Amino acid sequence: MLAHDWIGLLAGALTTVAFIPQVIKIWRSKKADDISISMFLIFTIGVALWMVFGIQIGSLPVTLANAVTMVLALVILILKYRYRK
Numbered sequence: 001m002l003a004h005d006w007i008g009l010l011a012g013a014l015t016t017v018a019f020i021p022q023v024i025k026i027w028r029s030k031k032a033d034d035i036s037i038s039m040f041l042i043f044t045i046g047v048a049l050w051m052v053f054g055i056q057i058g059s060l061p062v063t064l065a066n067a068v069t070m071v072l073a074l075v076i077l078i079l080k081y082r083y084r085k
Contacts, residue, residue: 005061012065019072023079032080040080044073 026032047070054062 008059008061009064012061012068016065016069016072019069019076023072023075026076026079026083030083032076032083033085035076035080037077037080040073040077044070044077047073 022035026035047066051063051066051070054060054064054066
């Protein structure tokens with residue numbers, strides 16, 4: 001693997017891991033009132049497109065980071081729906 005692949009993997013890991021505290025907070029509090037559904041829908045679609053782009057250009061860092069981020073964003077959307085008032 002080239003140096004830029006390692007940088008991409010690290011960048012993807014950090015930006016992906018950043019979503020975990022939000023998922024945990026929503027899960028524990030059973031509240032997602034402050035989460036914008038429209039923002040997360042738009043974000044999830046964008047992440048899905050980045051993942052497809054990563055697949056098309058054969059970039060493991062782009063594909064992997066966006067696949068995991070998409071799963072976490074979908075979890076947030078599901079929790080937002082589940083804990084709605």
